[in-house]
Amino acid sequence: MTGAAGTVAGVVGAASVAGDAAARPGRARAALPGPAGERDVVRRELRGMWLATVANTDWPSRAGLSAAAQRDELAARLDEAVNRRLNAVFLQVRPSADALWPSPYEPWAACLTGTQGKDPGWDPLGTAVREAHDRGLELHAWFNPYRVANHTDPARLAASHPARRNPGWVVPYGGRLYYNPGLPEVRSFVQDAMLDAVRRYDVDAVHWDDYFYPYPVAGQDFADDAAYAEYGADFSDRAAWRRDNTDRLVRETADRLTALKPGVRFGISPFGVWRNAATDPAGSPTRAGVQTYDDLYADTRGWIRNGWIDYVVPQLYWHIGNPAADYAALVPWWSETVRGTGVDLFIGEALYKCGDPAQPEAWQDPAELSRHLDFAARYDQVRGHVYFSAKSVAADRIGAMDRLVADHYRSRARPPGGVR
Template identity: 30%
Template sequence: RIASTTIPPELDENGFYMQNYVNHPEYFMAYNSGIYYNPASAYIRNRIADGAAEIAEKYDVDGIHFDDYFYPTDDESIDAEQYAAYVNETEEPLTLHEWRTANVNALIAAVYSRVKEANENVQFGISPQGNLENNEMINADVYTWCAQAGYIDYVCPQLYYSFENEALPFETALQNWCALKRLPSIKLYIGLAVYKAGTDADNGTWLNTTDTLAKQIDRAKEAGADGVVLYAVDHLTGENAKAEMANAVPELERFKEAQQN
């Protein structure tokens, strides 16, 4: 994602988008006042992969971490021209959904390859949405990334739900991800919503509780996950999450001990 409605408020005239959107509109997609790189473009895929490799090579980082943004919508209009061009030059073209998914997979594979070439010790992982159906809609092919080599080192689904979440309870989402076919080399880390602790999120099911995170950490451990990731760092010491974090820390220590043993 290059820009949302208000972030940044203005794009640099010398930046990549401003210098290229007229002559190379195929590099970009627009949706709901947002601007996105188009993974259908081989040039864009290489640009993103090169950027990740530059970080892996030149900086002392443990990993490269992608969030859950791929195609911003399943609306057919955002890349209609590019898809039409692909169909016209292909004898047996993929459907739009298949084509978009293949584009994202090509991007992920390119990033993984370039990162490992730059520094084989740097991990590359993705934090997709916690709802598997939502991932499929935005062409995030977690099934392939987890089951085949050459895409990721770890997956960290955003299980940002309370146990009582009506749309998708935490336990259901956890079981879905633990059941996903995954290579032994690919780690499963469970993303937890510290930012919801002590708030009225999920119809108020985070209110009047001080041990939701602790229970979720324990369940992730019992279910066989390789670890947890707490989102977001600025909430770890916030007042809303203070009681939850006090109970979560001992569970984190127990999880760590279990992994070491």
């Protein structure tokens, strides 16, 4: 999640805008009636935190802890969410094409025992769902569709790993391994793997972050020539084909989720800039070095307009006044993007930047995030906020979370619920 904010500058050549046709019926609920600023009588807003497991970012604190110690740490993270008057936890359950549940498709996650494929002796996802619900928290199951490993050596994967059994599915890029989104069999497999968790557990939502095609790395090409030659003939260029591959994953997952468990929501947390206005008049008044449409082949605006998702959590990981991507410019843009679509808008907040000496001066002020919520409250389409990440919620390096809770979360709130 955090790597997106500092991605190298540079824009792939501009491509034509897709998705400007009238939105077709999809998963999204009907838009809530009422004038701007009107809130539910019973306050409903999402207050969430991401709980990252890749590389033991938030939990478990280290690989190889006993099952009891892992359970205790998980309970402490959930208790912290309750203490901060949050109401949702976004738990990363498929960090690197491996699983935090006994999956028939993929090996046990390495973050649990230190050895990918080794049974940890308990069911982390099943326990997390139960413990979260017991505390009145929603549990959003956070999946990464295509990332296989944060290295490029397939021999380091578990012997049973699908990426080892199907080496043609895998592309090394930027020091990592990825599944190739251009292969239909890959898209089908990752959907099967993710939806297995939905079938087994009472999760409240399926959640994806900003990683689809990888962030661009200078001087490197994503090696999908063979897939493009086989499947890309009907497209104007490779970029359009890649966007269609991502669209297919989103649309097919939405359709399958509806058929499997229609009450489970589907949400995505993309990088915060769809396109700059200089690239596309429909874009945001920003000068970001990355645009999801052009660089990640993710038409986030199109997914909203087509009603394929129930909520969107753009990662607006910039301070108010940032010259390239101003928080105060992006909140209105996203608010207008979701208006009338029925897609809920939650804002992804960079709590991890607060007090980081490497960040600009604005992030040294404990009131910066509280000002974000003050600003976002002007826009009736904003239905909540999600904080990256759980470790920062607990550590609260300069008291930014304390300040935010005191200013904005004096009482508890219920999350917006339901689909369609």
